[in-house]
């Protein structure tokens with residue numbers, strides 16, 4: 001299949017692995033973070049880490065939408081659905097993320113709250129149109145990839161004069177989180193990242209330009225990559241070569257989809273409907289200034305936070321869960337003592353085990369039975 005088969009060619013992968021091995025200098029380490037959960041999934045699925053030399057280490061980043069959403073935001077959504085006469089709609093993975101008091105949106109639904117799984121915000125909009133006597137709230141999460149669709153729905157709701165539709169907006173932004181991670185190597189519990197594999201889908205929307213300041217400020221290279229195995233191998237090679245030359249530029253491996261300017265129509269749409277929050281809490285990363293959107297006053301009647309007076313309260317993850325450290329790149333899923341025992345995709349204790357983009361779910365699905373190298377006969 002065009003644009004797939006040629007990016008999964010095993011013979012080419014071996015050639016790239018050889019080039020990476022030759023380029024990687026034996027006297028140094030290369031700690032490379034793949035920011036995006038889609039990349040984490042692909043690295044686990046295709047065994048890419050096994051093709052890299054021992055001194056090239058892939059570190060998982062925070063780019064999984066449900067993983068970075070803090071417990072307090074899920075608690076907000078559960079309380080809203082349980083206490084108000086409304087229908088709360090959201091994406092499937094969000095329903096399964098553990099919240100406080102051993103609850104999740106799925107468990108709140110089982111207890112009687114009207115919570116529905118939707119494939120897109122358009123489904124929630126349609127529900128509001130079909131049931132004008134019932135309030136419908138869309139629990140919006142995700143990075144710049146899903147934000148334009150939420151903006152479009154809010155504009156459509158205004159055009160349709162829908163009085164019973166609103167959005168609980170929790171959309172977050174990639175560049176501030178990337179800057180936070182790159183700027184924090186001296187903080188206990190974090191690791192120094194040498195270079196970043198930049199997200200592909202997000203970059204289709206925002207373009208490669210927003211990373212230029214990040215790369216310059218923190219003197220770290222960023223290579224935007226596609227999601228096929230050869231995309232990732234090529235991106236690793238480009239990062240290793242930049243690091244060898246002490247360069248810190250933004251390069252684009254994913255030229256078939258990403259431009260420097262990105263999708264300007266989508267950017268205009270986001271700018272029309274949303275504005276930056278002063279600060280937003282991310283799971284594992286804490287409060288990050290200007291890292292998330294809220295709905296502009298112009299569209300305030302579609303803002304569920306204003307309509308229902310939602311007040312954010314911090315809440316802790318399960319005490320055994322290491323998601324926070326994993327999202328900072330400080331630990332790997334196997335460092336969690338309940339990985340694969342107390343916490344599995346069927347019974348997740350933490351957010352990183354819920355979505356296929358979560359680091360723990362990816363490791364569980366594709367690496368859990370692999371023997372340590374010294375045991376392989």
Ligand code: SF4
Nearest residue numbers: 321322336343350360
């Ligand atoms: S295995 Fe489960 S409990 Fe442990 S860090 Fe991952 S999601 Fe959290």
